[in-house]
Each structure stands twice: as structure tokens, then as C-alpha cells.
Amino acid sequence: MTVNVMTSKEVTKKVFNKEELFILDVRNESDFQDWKIEGENFAFLNVPYFDLLDGVKEIIDKLPANKDILVVCAKEGSSIMVAEMLSEAGLTVSYLKGGMKAWSEHLEPVKIGDLQNGGEIYQFVRIGKGCLSYMVVSNGETAIIDSTRMTDIYLDFAKGLDVKITHVFDTHLHADHISGGKIISEKTNATYWLPPKDAEDVTFEYQPLEDGHDVVIGNTKITIQALYSPGHTIGSTSFVIDEKFLLSGDILFIDSIGRPDLAGMAEDWVGDLRESLYKRYRELSEELIVLPAHFMMIDELNDDGSVSEKLGTLYAKNHGLNIDDDNEFRKLVTENLPPQPNAYQEIRQTNMGKMTPDEEKQREMEIGPNRCAVR
Structure with a gap:
């Protein structure tokens, strides 16, 4: 009997298309409970590999x-052995190539839409980690926003479009994943932009990204307008692109709002968070399409696999935007916080340039679910 192989890309397509899949996860129960592959029509059985040795x-x-x-297992090996045993027993099964390690690193590009003067915007969905990054393309040039450490995916995608990467942005100093921004800028000579209030301790050169600053991509004048929106971090900066899209970073998600505690400053920053969401964003057009830097749950995906929603819809439906009482809001965002991301302090240090862990260590630091939101 042959054992089939399924790639992370193939599983992602099943998530996007809402297909049925039965997952036998042979990791330890605690690892499975903490973080697993999710799909709207997926069913699960968790039996640790050691219980199947006989x-x-x-x-x-x-x-x-x-x-x-x-x-499914952590790195592939155990799942191959279990799949082979099931195959010998007469079942047709597949194993996940590269295991959860590969699932954590897969990025799926989705075109979000066209821009006014001939450009386009793409969202890169990191399906296993809930991270969302972006590429804005215009007339032979491109900007990348909130990139992951899997930099080759962006470089290859830009090459396929025959565009030059000229600008790289991070909306804030990330604490749940390692940014690829610095490496992309080094490989392409692109300008790397960071909010200066988040970058006081970084060890490398960057361009300060400040409120009201406009960056033009391509000579068709696709404008990326910076909007200071603190709360998740003290420097958090959103972008209004082409007067059509709002890249909200980790301030606002589809079904929740950003957590203010990942630098240990929840009590101090909760006021900034409220100001950004209830005043600064309120002044923007409700027709703007919100493109966040993360998603929390699989049901936040649209039919094409993208994650987006009109700002006006979020003001109508997102509970975090509808708390009139200031004290109630403060209580919500300081008392309803999920566990902090794995190794988040080390990730912050890495993104500052103070640590340079090897690739395997970086993988370990990022393993686990996305935890950037207030529940």
C-alpha cells in the first residue's frame, strides 16, 4: 500500500474551499490542545504517537x-510511520509534509484588489500562525508590510511580478513573530521603515515612520499614508493606502482588538488603544477596507481565503469597538488577555537586532498559536 503526501499548500486550499478533512494528530495532547490545524469542516482525533507504537x-x-x-505530527517523521501502519491496515491516508513546522511557515498569497492607478495589493496569509502581511505593487515597484521571516516567498513573488522591492515597513515592533523586514531591505537595498517610538532600542539603521508621512510607490503615485495609532505598542502605526485600504497592524482585527500588554505596559497603553480605536479611526471613512496584521479564528477568512472587512461593518459588529464606558473598556483589555506568545521577549529582542538566533531556534520561538488579541 502506498502512503500519500499532502503539502501545507494543499491543506490550505482545503481550508479556503471549506472541504472536509479528517486529521489524526499524533502529537502530545498538550501540544494538540495548544495549537492545531483548523478548518471549518475538519474533524480531529488526537492520539499520541507513543500510544500507537504497538x-x-x-x-x-x-x-x-x-x-x-x-x-500530522511535529516534524513529519512520526506521522509517516503511523500513516504506513494505517496503510498496511487497508486505509488510504496521507501525512503532512514537514509536519506542523511546515504548517507554521506556509504563506499563501491572495490578491485583495486593484488600486486606482493600475497597481494592486496582495495579502500573504500565514494560515498556521494567523499572521497577515502585504505587498503593494505599482508600476514596477513594490512595498512589503509586516513581512514574516520567510523572506524568500516575498522575493520570489516580486520576481514573478517583475517588480523591484523599494520599501519595507513594519507597523510596530512585533512580539509574536520574527520580522523579515531588515533582511529583505538588506537583500534588495529597499528602505526599511519603523515607527521611531518602537525602535528606540534597535541596533540597526531605519527610516522613522511618523504620522502623516506619505510614501509613494511607483510613478503612478500609490500613496501609503502613515497614521499614528498607539495601543498595541507605543509606536503602532496604521497605513491608509490609496484612500481605499486601512492596514490596521495589531490595533484592530476582524473579530477583536489588539492587546496592549506585550511590553508590560497594559495599564499605561489601554488609554492609547481606546483613543486610537474610538477617536482616530472614527475620523476615517467607514468605506475603508480594514486589512489587519493577524486573524484569530478560521471563520474570519472570506470565501477566497483573504481576511478583510469594511471599517463601518466592524464598528457595527466588533464588540471591542462598542464599549461606551471607559472603565468597562479598560477592564476588558486588561483582564481578558490570553497567555502571552511563546518566547515573546526573545522575539522582541530579535526584532530589535539584539539577538541573532539560528533558523532552528527561530522556528522554536514562533511555534504555537497567534495571541495578539484581546479575547
């Missing part, structure tokens, strides 16, 4: 006969 006979009747079955 065979798979006891789980055969728990596996469906009429659904695709995917065996």
Missing part, C-alpha cells in the same frame, strides 16, 4: 471510511 488496531474504527485522512 499498532493502530485500536483506532481503526475511530477513523472515517469516506473522508480524506491526514496524519
